[in-house]
Amino acid sequence: MANQLRGNDLRQLGFPEGRAIGLALAQLQRKHLKKLSQTDQLVLLKSLLADPSTYLTHLDWSHTAAALLPAPSRHIALTERKPYAVFGPEYIEQGAIHQMETAMKLPVTVAGALMPDAHHGYGLPIGGVLATDNAVIPYAVGVDIGCRMALSVFALPPRHLEQRVQEMRKLLLDNTRFGNRQGFQRGQKLDHAVLERDEFSNIAFLRNKQGTAAEQIGTSGSGNHFVEWGIVDILDPQNELGVPVGQYVGLLSHSGSRGLGASVANHYTKLAKDVCQLPSEAQHLAWLSLESEAGQEYWAAMNLAGDYASACHHQIHQRLAKALGERPLAKVENHHNFAWKERLADGREVVVHRKGATPASAGVLGVIPGSMTAPGFIVRGRGNADSLASASHGAGRAMSRTRAKQELSEAEVRRYLQQHGIELIGGGVDEAPQAYKDIHAVMQSQQELVDVLGTFTPRIVRMDGA
Template sequence: MASQKLRGNDLRQLGYPEGRAIGIALDILDQKQFKKLDKGSALSLLKQIKDDPFAYVRDETWRPLAEALVPQPSRDVALNPKIKDYRRYGEDFIEDGARKQMDTAMQLPITLDGALMPDAHQGYGLPIGGVLATNNAVIPYGVGMDIGCRMALSVYDMPVSFLDERQHALKKMLLENTRFGNREVFKDRNTDDPIFDRPEFRQIGVARHKLESAVAQIGSSGSGNHFVEFGLVDITDASNDMGLAVGQYLGVLSHSGSRGLGAAIAQHYTKIAMDMCQLPSQARHLAWLSLDSQEGQEYWAAMNLAGDYASACHHDIHRRLSKALGEKPLAQVENHHNFAWKETLPDGTEAIVHRKGATPAGKGVLGVIPGSMTAPGFIVRGRGERDSLQSASHGAGRRLSRTQAKLQVTEGELRRLLRDKGVELIGGGLDEAPMAYKDIHQVMAHQRDLVDVLGSFMPRIVRMDADGSGKGKSKYGGE
């Protein structure tokens, strides 16, 4: 019998830690099904489990041993007294609250490096516009609630005169082919999307419980600053990597994320992280999960699922509008934020890079940085700047909170600005008024070293959630 041939020292030589893992291993090998197992085979099996305990946590026999081998983090964690240096882009352009939040993040014992983008403003945990590299740990609130939120642009070889001549038809297309908020879903939803075949929907409890709503919400967009819009694409750089000639095109731009699925994942694993990693009050939303833990591995898998679901939603939006237009896009660009990536830092260190309200800008990486409903967005190519951790802003960034915007901006002011800029708005509210956002031109000026501008997108017909009502009607001149 294998357990009679093995001793604790044999397991210690395999790297087993002192404590209950050794006893559990010997107890399991004492079971009937392992009686004929020779010592060499037993040691080989135990080494496999020690090297990759996560592969065995769902095995009924080996689960107790696998769980005992997963390192457990300390519950009480102190911050480092010194704030690590980090680069701030457009420092005079960033509010104090965002800087203080980033300072706190740079005191975490897991922090390796960081940067703050010029669109930064205060959020929960990591500020929006914050980039944080950590050592083998992921922070759910460093990713954010709307996991994998992204921009997606489709460029069509259609006359830009359509934006004026076919305005009514384009507005109708948006109303018929987009859905917003929590009340609107498609009756002809794409239930056959490959995303729903992903094993994570069966293996991870929180994802399994949200599968039904994920199916219902496929192809829809959230509320708040999420939008789908027709606009004018102006390509200004012939070396744009999209194969587009310099000139103007019709474009569709969408901004949305992982809907209820992402929010549920974020809430679930944030609670777990805050229980396992209890930080001082000012840092409590920066609680992390070690990627050597079962919980960390589960969150990582769930985060990637939510990001891919967000992408599937955008693909469905653009598929519907392409069909309505009767055209295939000449080019498409997609980039995301509110995510964490495994990357190598300039010094060769492996890191988990969180970009909350910041977007990848590695050398040659394409993306879209939007402005507001009356200001241009920019099609960009990353320059791979080391100091920014190969990142750039994800938009203009808020100047006013939603509450401040509702108090300071009037409906008349918004209506006049939309008219002056020639923008039709379907839905939307005062909290998303352009005055609530920073000047996108100033934001771009502060990140000239981070991205090259290849062109722009000017919104002309915008659809958003109707100030939370989900009805799609507009108080500002749209249908």
């Protein structure tokens, strides 16, 4: 076509060699732009070249504009490391320490803390807490956005579990789904208002995610996610649950936002890396300003994913309570892998990321699980300022998944579980109790962070797998 611009035409306008020329030419082939005269196309390109920053959110030209920005202005240097608190340092591997120290060098970092269950992750270590100035870091939130614990306490004695193992086992098999296999059948699905949220239509990236979210709602993920029956032991007579001291049957679940959260995390991490280019050791800590359109989008999508994760747990507990024929006496729910707008002790408003860390503001209740053969703890936060009002989200891994598979056999793990009276459905050697830290040592390291109200001891556990 005589009307078609070529690379040399763009070079004559002043376009630099590189991706911007190819991106611009490709855009001009779009139907509505192809109709423009060559003169109008040149006027448009001159405007883009003169001020690329004004086109960064333009539907047609955002990628070309980003490629036109001068490279030096897009690279961000790390600053001097800021101080941070470490709880239980003797239980934390060096890799997690190194990741936390890198995070404390970000220009947007204000404060941080490392929990005693901390171990190596992507970007911020798992067990890391990071406060930033008006910026959100998708990989400091984590891939499984809004992952959480949920506990229901029932007015049934522990012998109910001991005498009805097969019946309680079948309740888990019939009323839970795990991993990426098919969810509940059409007649078994439960509705939830979260699926009708405006974000699914208002945020372009989420418009094709509603179907998968509807398919997976009420299900649990793979890895360390579980639903389990166990024994709740209420220890504190002044507990906020309104449950008398004593032992009860409990239902505990751990899972997150499924495919919805993972897709949000990966999409916005890529966007963050495009606009926030950091040195290689910090590249997974790329952030989005909350003043930017992308930052606002991520914040809304993150909150949707968190609410979706909560809805999944509510449906899990609703199904099992109905199947059990009991109403819970009390419930406790808390989440990690999230970011909150909070104020520090000095009054500054910050964005607090808790990646694998439990909110522990004064009076806030939570559950910190151990392993399949160790108790979890029902806790009340103490609002410790040094920990940014946070606590551990579990025992934390002592072995990586790879190392656990190399060093532990399935027969050895099954024998260990049998010795501790644990009935396991599914699961793998990478989630063996031996792969986790000593929860009692972890709790000892955070006595100034939480008060213990009671414990939960697993008995019948279901995880992903046959």
